[in-house]
Amino acid sequence: MLADRVDALLTGTDGSIAAALLPLREAILATNNAQAALSHLGRSRAHDVLAEIAAGRAPLTHATLDQHGPIIALFARTHLLRRLRRHLNGSALQPGAAYRARAELAASSLFLTHLRRRGRTLATCRQIDLNACIASPRLTID
Incomplete structure (x- = not known):
């Protein structure tokens, strides 16, 4: 398989x-x-x-x-892990929180791919790039 x-x-x-x-x-x-x-x-x-x-x-x-490893890792460390740790407050990670974090990482990766395909980076991203990504049917996380 x-x-x-x-x-x-x-x-x-x-x-x-x-x-x-x-x-x-x-x-x-x-x-x-x-x-x-x-x-x-x-x-x-x-x-x-x-x-x-x-x-x-x-x-x-x-x-x-x-290609996206360093940016995604930085996002995970500075945003997702910090938020999870703050909300966990010593308790166990719930499946919903883990699912949300994975979905955010996947969406971030899709966005970076979208930018790269348009010849853009985070530094050169414009509102039109963000709008096109949001409107894209490829940016769906189940």
């Missing part, structure tokens, strides 16, 4: 997986927990990144694979 999902993501427009992507395919399939990998591919933006690489719209580089 994981192999089918990865193959579908890495298959280019010519119907095959490029030789340069085969080591990436093998690395993903070498996981000890296929279900966790499937879950991650389904809920993160990893599937978008892999599809962009396979279609030739993004290069296979560490920068591409890690």
Whole structure:
């Protein structure tokens, strides 16, 4: 099942997986927990990144694979974790709070992807970019 999902993501427009992507395919399939990998591919933006690489719209580089990591990590540390800690006040994390935090991280990643596709960064983002992202059907978090 994981192999089918990865193959579908890495298959280019010519119907095959490029030789340069085969080591990436093998690395993903070498996981000890296929279900966790499937879950991650389904809920993160990893599937978008892999599809962009396979279609030739993004290069296979560490920068591409890690493109939003530092910004998202900063957002998680300075906003989400601080808010969660303040509201937890020593009690256990409730499923709803964890779900909300994950949804905010996913939405943030989608927004950054939207900006990048428009040739923008957070520093060059304009109101029109935000409006277009909000109106986009791709920015839905279930």
